[in-house]
Amino acid sequence: MEGTMKGAYLPGNSTVVFKDVPIPRPGHGQVLVRMKSSTICGSDIRAIYREHVGKGPEGYQGVIAGHEPCGQVVEEGPGIRRFKKGSRVIVYHISGCGVCHDCRMGYMISCSSPLRAAYGWQRDGGMAEYILCDEKDLVELPDSLSYTDGAQVACGFGTVYEAIQKVGVSGNDSVLVVGLGPVGLAAAMLCRAMGAQNIYGIEMNPLRIELAKKLNLVDQVFAPAESNVDDIKALTGGNGVERAFDASANDKGRATAIRATRQWGKIAFVGEGGTVNFNPSPDIIHAQKTIYGSWVTSIWLMENLVEELVRWNLHPELLVTNRFSLDKADEAYKLMAGGNCGKVAVCFDEELK
Numbered sequence: 001m002e003g004t005m006k007g008a009y010l011p012g013n014s015t016v017v018f019k020d021v022p023i024p025r026p027g028h029g030q031v032l033v034r035m036k037s038s039t040i041c042g043s044d045i046r047a048i049y050r051e052h053v054g055k056g057p058e059g060y061q062g063v064i065a066g067h068e069p070c071g072q073v074v075e076e077g078p079g080i081r082r083f084k085k086g087s088r089v090i091v092y093h094i095s096g097c098g099v100c101h102d103c104r105m106g107y108m109i110s111c112s113s114p115l116r117a118a119y120g121w122q123r124d125g126g127m128a129e130y131i132l133c134d135e136k137d138l139v140e141l142p143d144s145l146s147y148t149d150g151a152q153v154a155c156g157f158g159t160v161y162e163a164i165q166k167v168g169v170s171g172n173d174s175v176l177v178v179g180l181g182p183v184g185l186a187a188a189m190l191c192r193a194m195g196a197q198n199i200y201g202i203e204m205n206p207l208r209i210e211l212a213k214k215l216n217l218v219d220q221v222f223a224p225a226e227s228n229v230d231d232i233k234a235l236t237g238g239n240g241v242e243r244a245f246d247a248s249a250n251d252k253g254r255a256t257a258i259r260a261t262r263q264w265g266k267i268a269f270v271g272e273g274g275t276v277n278f279n280p281s282p283d284i285i286h287a288q289k290t291i292y293g294s295w296v297t298s299i300w301l302m303e304n305l306v307e308e309l310v311r312w313n314l315h316p317e318l319l320v321t322n323r324f325s326l327d328k329a330d331e332a333y334k335l336m337a338g339g340n341c342g343k344v345a346v347c348f349d350e351e352l353k
């Protein structure tokens, strides 16, 4: 592919800058992917868009933004083994060294090699017409899923799926999701698919509450309040939920997730940043509770998630409330930063409906 392409960069002052750059050429083991859908993650706002606060794996290196890329292979470099021109692909958004222990477990997110580079953080991401990918970072997107379904798997849904695997969710469980932004909504959607009968949410934004109810992701939503723990216990025989997820990153929200969980229950933290205050003895030790931290997922679990989405006929795209073309990416980031939205997508070609 010859010529130049437009790419979106985030200078860290709540703006988007566009640059024309050469279309990259795939080297050995690489492919060129025509972008189809690129969704915005909360981490983009928290660590890059407003200001560059990320360090280490979250340190933004002035590359093309976007770490939820999904598209179609249009050019193969030498040495490609599986994916071909025409393949529909999700980009597992962290390119690990491939040979450290974490990479060998499929957790490139946890790669500690200096060679580790995340798309949209340390190497060019999905907010451009094309993205250069290492073949080993790709996950096949089945025909029954849209590119906008796939984009969300690249980070948000993958992250939630991993947390759910850690705590385990089934029809035995009632679930609390604190924070119904895109990650919390994804958690509710997957827990519902796994059979959770009673899903409770804590959220204040009316648009997000409306979306959660419209899609039947939650049975009841409470505004954040001191009474939240009592309210949840009242709905669960005085015991609390079996499983809770915090996607709020809020100090009180996290404490609520812990306290509204019953004895022997499990809590997963996926919301990033901030703090939490709780009292270890009454809140977790004496109640035999377990709190899990969970960061993105492994590439093999991402493949499993994709297979499950097909089986469940589940479409992450339903969480997208707003689509923009690439040249309107500034509006897309601004909307996401304001929070009055579900998931926000930058779309290309047929995905821009």
Ligand SMILES: [Zn+2]
Binding pocket: 041, 042, 043, 044, 067, 155, 156
């Ligand atoms: Zn992300």
Ligand SMILES: [Zn+2]
Binding pocket: 096, 097, 098, 099, 100, 101, 102, 103, 104, 108, 111, 112, 113, 116
């Ligand atoms: Zn590695």
